[in-house]
Amino acid sequence: MRRQMLLAAAVVAAFTAVPAMSYAQGRRDPEAEQRKQQEEAAKKRRQREEWGDNQAPLQALRNAGPCPFVKSLYDAARYVEFKEGREASANVAWSGEIQGISAGCQYKDEEPIQLRMEVLFEVGKGPQADGRQKTYRYWVAVTDRNRSVLAKETFDLPVTFPEGEDRLYVTENINNITIPRASISTSGSNFEVLIGFEVTPQMAAFNRDGKRFRLNVGQASNTPNP
Template sequence: MSSKLRALLIGLSLAGVASAAILPDLASAQNRDRDRDQSEDDASKRAKKEEEWEQKDLRLAKRRADGPCPYVKVLYEAARYHEFADNKEASSDATWTGQINGVASDCAYKGDEPIEIAMIIGFSLGKGPKAPADTNTYRYWVAVTDRDKAVLAKEYFDLPVRFNGQQTVDVATRVENIVIPRASSTVAGSNFEVLVGFDVTPQMVDFNRQGKRFRFAKVKPQ
């Protein structure tokens, strides 16, 4: 079954006697311009984010499922990734961090055919003060479980990231052609769950279970 999981699967200035009277209006106009520019920038970012997450971007979105889709979620204890130099749990010793922000998914099946699932996973990834390079490859997984939570299949994926001198980057990646065979047409998608998470160490699992959050220390540009 594991082999059936495949990855295919972001001024103006015036001078003269009238200046004193005009300056307040200029400041107001400049503020309006800045607000407008900021609003346009925010709108552009929102549009980009909506485009990344829009369901129509999923290959299966126009196909119909005969029943409910499997429940797709991020596993809490594997939702965040924190790596520290020399295992020192401090912001000044952070190398790489990551968080899975959410998953948008779609499914399709009919009759007794297998369930096909496609998804888009959103990541926020960070480079800490002790990061040894400007690039890192994060590893995450997608697992299919049944109603009893038994793992039916699990596949690992690599997510290479270049920070380009930035401290954080947001990435949206697709995973497609997740195929879940069914014994008969009476077995609906609600009998299965699809879980997503980082490939984490036991120490990271404990960090996440405790509900800890990480914030970068301020670092002077080199």
């Protein structure tokens, strides 16, 4: 399923400049050359705007720097819902886990970072599930590397389990994540994109303690795996 997400922080703090490109060894003053290239790129961009030569960015265009770090938050990477809050495999109603994340970004000159994500979810229906339909909720947040959350958005993940099935894989495509940059020298490495299920404090503690159940819960052991 495709999702559209637009993150536009009104104010983004200035970050330490990160070199936009790597340079071959032997250059005497790489910083001066980098500044010169940045100034030339900005000049060309202004000329294109003045002459109306604005083209959509190419997919193969080289970024001005690295992409933001993208990962799941450990406390919210899994979802295990117990009936009446009792932690036993026979009491599991619904479960889920983020199995994989792939992401790509694009930016140049003074443009904001445009990032896209593809997330693979594995969801399960336990012995205490009520029916075959469940709407999970997950969130995506942009932070300035462990300091503060710049923007956050929550999405629904509706799932219908076929008759006789207790496990499904669902892929979500999240497009148009826009991250403003304070200056031309602000690279993607200043930011972090996190994803996780919307969980209760009890679920977060269950994940934090490293407890686990298989997604086809209720068919074997009645105690969580360490």
